[in-house]
Amino acid sequence: MSTPSPTICSLLPSATEIVFALGLGDRLAAVTHECDFPPEAALLPVITRSTLDSHEPHSSREIHTHITAALHGGGSSIYLLDQELLHRLAPDLILTQELCDVCAVSYETVQQAVRRLNGHAMILSLEPTTLLGIFDTIRQVGEATGTGARAASLARELEEQADAIEAQMGTASGRPRVFAMEWLGSTVHGWPLGPRAHPSCRRPG
Numbered sequence: 001m002s003t004p005s006p007t008i009c010s011l012l013p014s015a016t017e018i019v020f021a022l023g024l025g026d027r028l029a030a031v032t033h034e035c036d037f038p039p040e041a042a043l044l045p046v047i048t049r050s051t052l053d054s055h056e057p058h059s060s061r062e063i064h065t066h067i068t069a070a071l072h073g074g075g076s077s078i079y080l081l082d083q084e085l086l087h088r089l090a091p092d093l094i095l096t097q098e099l100c101d102v103c104a105v106s107y108e109t110v111q112q113a114v115r116r117l118n119g120h121a122m123i124l125s126l127e128p129t130t131l132l133g134i135f136d137t138i139r140q141v142g143e144a145t146g147t148g149a150r151a152a153s154l155a156r157e158l159e160e161q162a163d164a165i166e167a168q169m170g171t172a173s174g175r176p177r178v179f180a181m182e183w184l185g186s187t188v189h190g191w192p193l194g195p196r197a198h199p200s201c202r203r204p205g
């Protein structure tokens with residue numbers, strides 16, 4: 001008899017996309033306020049929110065000032081976790097990250113919330129720093145949700161696509177022209193399935 005898939009709470013847009021890609025959308029109990037892909041994700045309960053009023057337009061400078069003040073003022077995160085909803089949903093698995101203190105609910109906040117839960121929710125921290133690391137992340141989620149075979153197949157498919165692009169670029173004449181843009185207020189992590197991050201998330205060194 002197979003073990004049932006766990007109930008999942010995603011605290012990362014990229015993790016939400018991975019869960020859906022693995023065919024586990026029906027196991028998602030809650031997602032972040034930034035999760036809008038696939039479209040079904042926007043229909044799920046939202047368990048996080050920003051401490052910055054999203055109903056009012058803000059300039060990049062205002063966003064930067066808010067984040068800087070929150071961090072230097074002793075705040076551990078610019079996002080809030082709905083702990084009452086988390087307690088009510090009582091998920092088996094929480095997908096989060098530790099790489100960046102300002103692009104998701106802080107890991108410490110998640111740990112503290114889980115300690116208050118009745119049960120033993122597993123926290124899986126996803127921390128890819130390379131393209132290959134992203135593929136490994138998919139496998140990690142697969143192992144934690146009992147969909148290891150599907151995850152391995154998906155990761156392999158993405159690896160093959162990346163190899164094909166690399167091979168195509170290698171046969172192109174001349175060196176490719178690359179344009180890179182970074183927003184002051186937010187930038188995009190190196191996830192093809194992707195969360196957003198503020199420039200302040202870079203760590204020294």
